[in-house]
Amino acid sequence: MSGAKSGAEPRLVTPGEVIETSLEMRSGVGITYENNQYISTRIGWLREHNDTLSVDPIQGSYMPRSGDLVIGFIEAVRNNLWFAEINGAFNGLLPMSLAPWKVEFGAARQHMDIGDVIIARVQEVDESHSVVLTMKGVGLRKLKNGCVESLGVQLLDKFRGENNENIRNMASKSDTRIVVGENGRIWIDGEPEGIQSVRELIQFTKHCGHHKDFMAKFQEKINKTRGEH
Amino acid sequence: MGGYGDVKLLNDDGTRLDGRKVDEMRSVEIKAGILPNADGSAWVKHGLNVAICAVYGPVEAHPRKIQRQDRAVIDVRYNMAPFSTSDRIRPGYNRRSREISKVTAEALESVVLVERFPRSKISVEIEILAAEAGTRCAGITAASVALADAGIPMRDLIVGVASGKIEDTVVLDLDKAEDNYGQADLPVGILPTTGDLAFLQMDGDLSPDEFNLCMEYNQKAAKEIHEVMIKALKEKYEEGA
Numbered sequence: 001m002s003g004a005k006s007g008a009e010p011r012l013v014t015p016g017e018v019i020e021t022s023l024e025m026r027s028g029v030g031i032t033y034e035n036n037q038y039i040s041t042r043i044g045w046l047r048e049h050n051d052t053l054s055v056d057p058i059q060g061s062y063m064p065r066s067g068d069l070v071i072g073f074i075e076a077v078r079n080n081l082w083f084a085e086i087n088g089a090f091n092g093l094l095p096m097s098l099a100p101w102k103v104e105f106g107a108a109r110q111h112m113d114i115g116d117v118i119i120a121r122v123q124e125v126d127e128s129h130s131v132v133l134t135m136k137g138v139g140l141r142k143l144k145n146g147c148v149e150s151l152g153v154q155l156l157d158k159f160r161g162e163n164n165e166n167i168r169n170m171a172s173k174s175d176t177r178i179v180v181g182e183n184g185r186i187w188i189d190g191e192p193e194g195i196q197s198v199r200e201l202i203q204f205t206k207h208c209g210h211h212k213d214f215m216a217k218f219q220e221k222i223n224k225t226r227g228e229h
Numbered sequence: 230m231g232g233y234g235d236v237k238l239l240n241d242d243g244t245r246l247d248g249r250k251v252d253e254m255r256s257v258e259i260k261a262g263i264l265p266n267a268d269g270s271a272w273v274k275h276g277l278n279v280a281i282c283a284v285y286g287p288v289e290a291h292p293r294k295i296q297r298q299d300r301a302v303i304d305v306r307y308n309m310a311p312f313s314t315s316d317r318i319r320p321g322y323n324r325r326s327r328e329i330s331k332v333t334a335e336a337l338e339s340v341v342l343v344e345r346f347p348r349s350k351i352s353v354e355i356e357i358l359a360a361e362a363g364t365r366c367a368g369i370t371a372a373s374v375a376l377a378d379a380g381i382p383m384r385d386l387i388v389g390v391a392s393g394k395i396e397d398t399v400v401l402d403l404d405k406a407e408d409n410y411g412q413a414d415l416p417v418g419i420l421p422t423t424g425d426l427a428f429l430q431m432d433g434d435l436s437p438d439e440f441n442l443c444m445e446y447n448q449k450a451a452k453e454i455h456e457v458m459i460k461a462l463k464e465k466y467e468e469g470a
Contacts, residue, residue, distance in 0.1 A: 012463050012466055012467055014377060014386070014458075014459050014462050014463065015340075015377050015382070015383040015384070015385060015386055016340075016383065016384065016385030016386050016420070016421065016422045017422075017459075018422060030382070032384065034384075035423075039384065039385075039422070041342060041382040041383055041384065042377075042380055042381075042382050042383075043377050043378070043380065043462055043466070044380075057380050058380065058466055059268075059269065059378065059379055059380030060379075060380030060381075061268070061286070061287060061380070089286070089287045089288050089289055089346060089348075089349045090289050090348070090349075091289070127347070128298060128347050128348055129346070129347055129348060129349070154380070210466050
């Protein structure tokens, strides 16, 4: 849970649930205002912050936004562009002009082929949800080693911890490099033992991430991981 | 009189053959998130009906001709397993399953915020494992829970429930004999928060008063089922919290 809840106990709400509130509130994410009532539209934890009611969703798919760092798999190649699967409803389009190399027309496949994994950034999302990716920028590249794991996008904040504290702890102890994509993909690189310990922590987050006391348990588990190495 | 000659569907004391009162529903059990590989899923046992539902998406709608530029399409596939009835049924799509898939999709489109996902498709797969009258209602209830479990934004859940008429008496939640030999059947999809209807079908004849009584029974039953749906969803996520 983010620490922004002003209420004493965070409450789990389901779609269609009428939220009773005495204050003049604004409706945020996961809340709709109809017939003078605030109604939850998703399953998640109800949050009241700065006069705004919102729901921290527990489940849901990745909705790309401009600027997101994503990890994608190349699914198709054309003469002048690539299509990358980024865990969203639509594939991201990476034109050769936004690739990190100078690419001749018709030679896209020489640089990246189907099955390659990339770290990219979302350059643009239009109103019909078409996504354009870019690989021009620091750290954006084709991945050649390590492994990619998946985690629900709603659990990424918890996995990262405040100011990426959990990531730093995990990386330093397991001696791995960890990159978390906003699309719920996590790249881990390092020795096999280190990668395995991070994968176990991801599995733990998958299964227990929606529990109220997850953060304390997770940090305890990271500390235990420390003891093993 | 029953709809089919002398078939007796009510006992002398006014109760039904399975001992239920006229306004009594069969027991309902629901579980959310039973299929690990689906984005959302649900299992519903309504009397002897057993339905499971899996939801996938939203994903890009294929083929492109089914895409809507301003909203998602909901693709429902309702199917009865060959072993779901006492006489094995031929596997695959038939007229009835097409019809139920269509009305279910239309009912779900009225609650899902489809405008949030242009050009996308949300797949809803309903499989009836055991059938005893009221499978479309069990399927709708399962689909609704599975959509919520998948995190798809919705205005409300939908509850599928039916009532009807046997021996000139309005009854709630018809079982197999009542459905086969009764005089009328009125399955509806109800939005429990507002009481609005998402779909309504009627088989047989009902007078206005009988219709109103059916709707009264349906609304009452929808509230009961809604509580079970919410309990199932909350149980999944509050477990161990």
